[in-house]
Every structure is written in structure tokens, then in C-alpha cells.
Amino acid sequence: MTAMKVDDNAVLAAWDRSRNTTSAAIALGMSTSQTRKRLRALGVSADAAQPPAPADEFRITPLPDDDIPIEDLVAHRIKQFKKKAAHREAAKLMRCDVNIDGPIGLLVFGDPHVDDDGCDLETLRAHSDLTHTPAVWGCNIGDTTNNWVGRLARLYAEQGTSAKQAWALAEWFVKRTRWLFLIGGNHDAWSGAGDPLQWICRQHDALYQSSEVRMGLTFPNGREVIVNARHDFAGRSQWNPAHGVMKAATMGVRDHVLMCGHKHVSGYAVLKDPESGRAIHTLQIASYKVYDRYAIERGFRDQSLSPAAFLVIDPSLPETHPDLVKVFWDPAEGVRYLNWRRNQA
Numbered sequence: 398m399t400a401m402k403v404d405d406n407a408v409l410a411a412w413d414r415s416r417n418t419t420s421a422a423i424a425l426g427m428s429t430s431q432t433r434k435r436l437r438a439l440g441v442s443a444d445a446a447q448p449p450a451p452a453d454e455f456r457i458t459p460l461p462d463d464d465i466p467i468e469d470l471v472a473h474r475i476k477q478f479k480k481k482a483a484h485r486e487a488a489k490l491m492r493c494d495v496n497i498d499g500p501i502g503l504l505v506f507g508d509p510h511v512d513d514d515g516c517d518l519e520t521l522r523a524h525s526d527l528t529h530t531p532a533v534w535g536c537n538i539g540d541t542t543n544n545w546v547g548r549l550a551r552l553y554a555e556q557g558t559s560a561k562q563a564w565a566l567a568e569w570f571v572k573r574t575r576w577l578f579l580i581g582g583n584h585d586a587w588s589g590a591g592d593p594l595q596w597i598c599r600q601h602d603a604l605y606q607s608s609e610v611r612m613g614l615t616f617p618n619g620r621e622v623i624v625n626a627r628h629d630f631a632g633r634s635q636w637n638p639a640h641g642v643m644k645a646a647t648m649g650v651r652d653h654v655l656m657c658g659h660k661h662v663s664g665y666a667v668l669k670d671p672e673s674g675r676a677i678h679t680l681q682i683a684s685y686k687v688y689d690r691y692a693i694e695r696g697f698r699d700q701s702l703s704p705a706a707f708l709v710i711d712p713s714l715p716e717t718h719p720d721l722v723k724v725f726w727d728p729a730e731g732v733r734y735l736n737w738r739r740n741q742a
Contacts, residue, residue, distance in 0.1 A: 403425050405435075407425065408425060408436065408439065409439060411424045411432075418433050418436070488611075489611065490623070491612045492612075493577070493612050493615065494615050495614050495616045495712075498616075498617055499532070499713075499739045500709055500712070500735055500738045501533070501614075502532060502533040502710075502732060503577060503710065504533060504535050504728050504731075505705060505706045505707070506535060506536065506685070507661075507684045507685060507704045507705055508538065508661060508683075509521060509542075509685050510685060511541060511542055511566040511567055511569075511570050512543055512558040512566050512567075513543050513558075513686050514556050514688070515689055516685050516686050516687070517685050520685065521570070522573075523729075525570065525574045526573075527728050527729065528574050528576075530735075532735065532739060533575070534575055534576060534577035535574045535575060535576050535577065536624075536626060536656075537578070538628060539579075539581050539582025539584075539658055540582035540583065540584040541579070542563045542564070542566070542567050542594075543563065543584060544584045546588070564597075567593075567597060568601075571597050571603055576598075576603040577604070578603075578612065579604065579605045579606075580610050580626055581594065581595075581606070581607045581608055582628040582659060592607070608627065610624075610626045611626075612626075616712035617712075618712055618713070620713075622653045622654070622712070622722065623653050623654070624652065624654045624656070626657070627656075628659050629657050630642040631644075637664065638660065638662040638663065638681055639664025639665060639666055641660075641681070642656065642657050642679040645679075646668050647668065651673065651677060652677065653721065653722055655677065655678070655679045656678075656680040661697075661701065662681060662683055663682065663683045663700060663701050663702035663726070664679075664681035665678075665679065665681070665726075667679070673717075675716055675717060676717065676718070676722070678722045678724060682705065682706050683700075683704055687701075687704070703727060705728050706724055706725070706728075707724070707725040707726075707731025708723070708725075709723040709731060709734060709738065711723070
């Protein structure tokens with residue numbers, strides 16, 4: 398018995414309904430190979446056929462997106478950038494109006510390391526007391542605590558204070574001192590974005606910046622003195638302990654005062670800006686960490702004049718006068734000079 402001839406329209410109709418060679422062959426009463434051959438003859442690529450779509454027996458409700466819409470995200474990022482830009486631009490030169498007449502004093506603390514067994518805490522306390530003298534404010538150059546983290550946390554086993562006690566000492570120091578500003582050092586930076594010192598300073602209305610403060614002090618007579626403080630200025634030399642900060646001044650940072658710490662050595666030089674005639678005072682300030690096992694092991698020489706420096710700023714002197722800023726390595730002596738100078742003003 399000869400099979401019934403299936404016309405081309407029926408073959409195409411069966412294919413369109415199922416888009417599947419096997420399903421079309423069953424509907425046409427033909428074998429799969431015959432159906433595929435007919436479809437090829439009609440110009441249909443049966444090899445590219447897809448299985449029939451499943452019946453729409455259920456539909457899952459799609460979940461809402463778990464993030465903000467992209468346009469809102471772009472707008473937020475633009476706003477965030479503008480805030481960061483405003484902060485960074487303002488930080489290039491912070492402004493401070495000095496609302497008292499006459500000279501003032503800045504007591505600059507070298508690296509405190511308040512929790513270290515080698516820290517001269519008695520001297521630190523005495524210097525902190527001096528900041529409550531009229532017209533005197535403190536400046537901290539960084540590394541308030543050892544802040545051992547990560548693999549260095551093992552070093553807490555080698556000192557007499559615990560991590561908890563270290564932060565208690567840090568708060569004691571911040572709370573009892575009258576501040577102009579504090580900056581963080583490399584030890585402070587180990588805390589990352591969650592720096593406890595930042596929180597402590599905020600509780601006691603003390604200005605804290607992570608690594609640098611550049612501040613213009615404007616006096617009632619209009620004189621401005623720019624203080625540039627960093628934990629460290631790049632550069633080292635075996636011949637000059639103050640090489641990094643002097644290098645910054647020589648290479649173009651022409652502020653009245655440049656000062657830093659970090660290296661636990663003392664150094665001081667006065668340079669002249671050849672263009673403006675301004676005297677530039679560059680200071681490398683040591684540390685209250687007087688006894689340092691690491692320094693002994695590495696064979697570092699003792700080059701500390703004092704753990705602090707005291708600056709007397711006299712706005713009555715002209716911009717080019719080298720004693721517009723006067724430096725004392727004994728803060729108590731600096732306070733005595735300041736009191737005498739204010740009584741003369």
C-alpha cells in the first residue's frame with residue numbers, strides 16, 4: 398500500500414505549529430527522516446529547530462531589584478564626589494582665626510606612643526599641663542599609641558599595657574590637653590577607616606586629620622602664619638636627620654613652619670624663600686618613646702633633643718623676620734619666654 402502524498406502546505410503548517418521535527422512527523426503520519434527531508438526541500442533548516450515551548454502552566458513573580466536604580470546611583474555618586482572634593486579642597490589650607498592679641502605658643506608633641514613601656518609618660522603629662530597656659534595650644538604629630546594590629550598584635554605580649562588600656566591612655570591624653578589639632582601617624586593608620594582615635598577626638602572637640610594638617614593662622618592685626626604638619630615628609634639622609642622636611646621646603650613648600658615626626662630624631666633648620674624673603678622653619682620632632690628595643694637592635698643612634706618642640710609665634714614681627722616664629726626644645730622654657738613676651742606686648 399502506497400503512503401498518501403502530503404502536500405507542501407500541510408508540511409509547513411505542521412512545522413509552524415510545533416517547530417519540532419519529531420512532533421511535525423507525528424502530526425503528518427510521516428517518519429522523522431522523511432519530514433526532515435521535505436522541510437529541507439522547502440528551504441526550512443530543520444536542524445536549527447528548537448523543542449516546543451513548554452505549556453504556560455505556572456508563572457513565577459520576579460523579585461524586585463535589590464539595589465537602587467542606576468540613575469539614582471549615578472546621582473548619588475556625583476553628590477558624594479562633590480562633597481569629597483569640597484572637603485579635600487578646603488583641607489589644602491584650613492583657616493583658623495586667632496582671636497587674641499599678642500604672641501601665641503604651639504606645643505608640638507612628638508610621637509607619643511602612650512602605651513609603650515619606653516614612653517616617658519611623666520614628661521608627656523607635664524607637657525600636656527602646659528597647654529592650659531594662656532595662649533598655648535597643643536599639636537600632635539602622630540602615633541598616639543603603638544596600635545599593634547595583624548601579625549604585630551603579638552607585640553602586646555611584650556609590653557605592660559593591653560590593647561584596652563592603650564586606648565584608655567589615648568583618651569586620657571586627648572581629654573586632658575588643649576588642642577589646636579592632632580594628626581595620625583603610620584601606627585594610627587593601621588586601624589584603617591575605623592580609627593578609634595578619630596572617635597575619641599570627636600568626643601572631646603579636638604580637630605583630627607588622618608595624616609596632614611596645613612593651617613593658616615590669621616591674627617587680629619592681619620598677619621597670617623601657615624603651619625604645615627605631617628607625620629613624615631619623604632626623604633632620608635644619614636647626614637641630616639631633618640632631611641625630609643628640609644627637602645620639602647627646598648623643593649617648593651614655602652610655608653612658615655613645616656614639621657613632622659615618625660623617625661624619633663630631632664632636627665631643625667631655618668631656610669629663606671628667595672622670592673618672598675620669608676623665613677621657613679623646618680622641624681623634625683622626636684618621640685616620648687625614649688627607650689626603644691627596635692632602635693637598639695638596629696643600632697640607631699640617639700638623636701633626640703627633646704620629645705617635643707615649642708613654637709612662639711609673634712604676629713607683631715614682619716613677614717620676613719626670622720623670629721616671627723621662635724623655636725624652643727624645652728617647652729617649659731618656651732612657655733616662660735612666651736609669658737614674658739606677652740607681658741611686653
